[in-house]
Amino acid sequence: MSQKVRIALDAMGGDFGASVVVPGAAISLTRHPDTEFLLFGDSALINKELQAHPALKAASQVIHTDVAVSMHDKPSQALRRGRKTSSMWLAIEAVKNGKADVTVSAGNTGALMAMSRFCLRTLPGVDRPAIAAVWPTLRGDSVVLDLGASIGGDAEHLRTLAVMGSAMARVLFDLERPTVGLLNIGVEEIKGGEEIRAAADLLRAMDSPQFDFIGFVEGDGIGKGAADVIVSEGFAGNIALKAAEGTARQISEYLRSAMSRTWRSKLGYLFARQAFRSLKDKMDPNKSNGGVFLGLNGVVVKSHGGTSADGFAYAVDVGYDMVRYDLLTKINQTLHRDPAALGVLPTAQEAVS
Amino acid sequence: MSQKVRIALDAMGGDFGASVVVPGAAISLTRHPDTEFLLFGDSALINKELQAHPALKAASQVIHTDVAVSMHDKPSQALRRGRKTSSMWLAIEAVKNGKADVTVSAGNTGALMAMSRFCLRTLPGVDRPAIAAVWPTLRGDSVVLDLGASIGGDAEHLRTLAVMGSAMARVLFDLERPTVGLLNIGVEEIKGGEEIRAAADLLRAMDSPQFDFIGFVEGDGIGKGAADVIVSEGFAGNIALKAAEGTARQISEYLRSAMSRTWRSKLGYLFARQAFRSLKDKMDPNKSNGGVFLGLNGVVVKSHGGTSADGFAYAVDVGYDMVRYDLLTKINQTLHRDPAALGVLPTAQEAVS
Known part of the structure; x- marks a missing residue:
């Protein structure tokens, strides 16, 4: 790709709006000068x-607009008030119209997802989009x-x-056939809800050349790097992410307090100092900032709302990489190379009980 | 209580059986000489x-028996093969018959739960027992x-x-009115599945004098100590626990490797050294070994299957504390002081979809 990467930013998104978005973009630009x-x-x-x-x-x-989606707007409110007018909507629409290659927003997740879905629509065969992120593990x-x-x-x-997660892993990690695990509360066949066991059967039956299904992975398997791709429905996936983040913050706190207790420590x-700096770097939540909305006809990256300029820059970097390495096209190709994996009819949206 | 605490041990349970259970019990005995x-x-x-x-x-x-439940037995297999004969069953039955005050087993969770339920039965008004554990947080x-x-x-x-978790917190932490939070993927009212929002309504409506319902808590709120009691159905609760454990192990690994990299570090x-020792101590997974089965007519403590003698000793300590501080009676009292909280009819067991 010789053209520049064109990134649409919702400059009003997040807890701090333009005061984080603009300096964040400036940091990312120094790393990728071929960006507009x-x-x-x-x-x-x-x-x-x-x-x-x-x-x-x-x-x-x-591009000026007076309308901004608030961090507290419900998705339905955001759509009612902000459709076609808000900074969030216009940034997404720029991707739809081909004026930008990717959108990055630190705005509220529900609103961003609702607008992205409404504006970009889901890929054929995908009933609901997902949020994916890169999780640092002991194995990579x-x-x-x-x-x-x-x-x-x-x-x-x-x-x-x-299917979508493995396509992302193939591109991002340059793997021929990434391993895929299903998040479950046990590795035994008998564990987990019915839908997880049925999904395991489906994935095994697919025997896909594009990924290697390795079975169930427990919560502590994620950090071990038990699989290149960890699949879960969104509730447990979110709980896993936040519990891990909370634990990391808790241990940092313990460590900080232990190291400042005595003159010896x-x-x-x-x-x-250098070792602590490298540890801090490894644990930096900014570095895993940037959730990718998968399953839409366009790329949207969600930054944490409360992030700093450095953190927002990482989310912009994620957006850049997605475009530069043509992630969406490759995901689409993977999806369509394997149409059986998607099901031709929209699947029934199950009630969560 | 002047009598001794009588602890029934499944000496065959866990990955290492008697070779961990016996030395583990010996360690606990040095801490609590008033144990049989x-x-x-x-x-x-x-x-x-x-x-x-x-x-x-x-x-x-x-008490000799040849029969032992294997770590890989399904609950139904364990019940079929091990009922009335296995070390696990006999240890549970000792509690039922009043020969012991508490059972501790490192055997497989599914089998232990199935046998405990079958042998001890659930408390009136409790449809399904739960596993509770003490989670160290920044606030306690x-x-x-x-x-x-x-x-x-x-x-x-x-x-x-x-109701059960708050009773346990009242006893263990000596709190008048512990705070209770519902694990969810957002703190906003609109987040989460229907059953979680309905539970929030129920808990608010109860306005219990025995606990203070504070609303939703996200995954990262657990480690912050956002509430004295965190309530979740078992899938997400297990995922949260394991994800936190995995992250703790991952950071220990980073830290170990960072500290051994250069002569300066x-x-x-x-x-x-002392600071690291106190950190290691805080992060020691052995210390949170001991899941308590709540909702049964008896106390059963589940130790990790792969634990060491030190870890098993902690699980025995938990069992000791439960008896010494008369936890079960106090939980029962709390349950029955508030019968409205339990529902008189057994609730329909919802299919997990």
Whole structure:
């Protein structure tokens, strides 16, 4: 690809809006100078921020709108109030119209998903989109999905997640045939709800040349890197992600407090400063910022709402990589090379009980 | 209580059987000399282990049986093969018959739960038992349940879990009115499945004098200590627990490798040895070994199957505490002081979809 990567940003999204989005984009631009930005939102606020970032200003076009989706809007409210007018909607629409290659927003997840789905529509055969993210493990990185786009789902839904997640892993990790595991509360065949066991049967029966289904993975298998792709419906996937994040924060806190307790530990800290820095770097939640909406006719990246400029820059990087390595096309190809995996009829949306 | 605490042990349970159970019991006995043990299993194996632990031998009675439930038996198999004969069953039955105050087993969870339920029966108004454990948080300890005893459940089931978990927290943490949170994927009212929102309505409507319902807690709220009691159906609860354990192991691994990389970090480690020891202690998974089966007419403690003697000793300690502080009676009292919380009719067991 010789053209520039065109990234549409919802400059009003997130807890801090333009004051994080603009400096975040500026950081990402230094890493990927072949980027152009479309900045949607309050042009006065955006232009004020752009003063401090001349290189970004030169690479950006600002499209003014007064309307912004609030972090507290319900999806239905956001659609009612913000459709066709809000910074979030316009950024997504830029992808639909081909004016941008990818959208990045730190806005509220429910609204962003609802608008993305409404504007971009799901891929043929995909009933509900998913949120996928890269999860650092002891063996490298894994793709984990769904992190909360929807709750529950039948075996077909889980199979579609496996197909989409494995396509993402093939591209991102340059793997021929990534391993795929189903998140469950035991590795035995008898464990888990019916839909998970049925999904395991489906995935085994597929015997796909594009991924290697290895069976069930328990919650502690994710961090071990038990599979390149971990598949779960969105409720348990979200709980796993947040529980892991909470534990990481808890241990950082313990460590910080232990290292500052005595003069010996403080001295130890000084000597091992470099080691602590590398640990901090490995545990930096900013670095895994950037949830990817899979299953839509376009790429949308969701940043944490409360992230810093550094964190937002990582989400922009994720968007950049998705375009530069042509992820969406490759996912689509994988999906369509294996149409049987998707089911021709929309699957019944199961009630979550 | 002036009598001794009588603990029934399934000496064949776990990955290592008597070779972990016996030394584990010996460790616990040094901490609680007012304990008597009933050891169920292969008497030749048990007596061989007891040679090395004369104090334990003096405090123990060995009851021989040839039958042991395997770690791989399905619950139905275990019941068919091991009812009335296996070490696991006999240990549970000792509680039913009043010969022991509590059972501790490292045997397979499904079999232990099935036998406990079959032998001890659930408390009136409790449809399904739960597994609860103490989860260390930044604010102290919390009780988290259900960690995988059953999958799914309606609002009534979640309410029963809240009542039982809060009773456990009142006793263990000596709290007048512990806070209770429902595990969910967002703190907003609109998030989560229907049954969780309905449970929130029920808990709010109860306005119980025995606990303070604070609403939804996300996965990262557990480690923060957002509530004294965290309530979830068993699938998500298990995933949360295992994801947290996996993350803790992952960070230990990072830390170990970072601290041994350079001479500076090694020197730093030496100076801060004490701090690392206290951190290791805080993160020691042995210390949170011991899942408590709640909702039965008797106390059963489940140890991790792969635990060490130290870890098993902690599970025995949990069993000891439950008896010494009369937990079961207090839970029962709390349950029956608030019969409305339990529903008089058995609730329909919802299919998990």
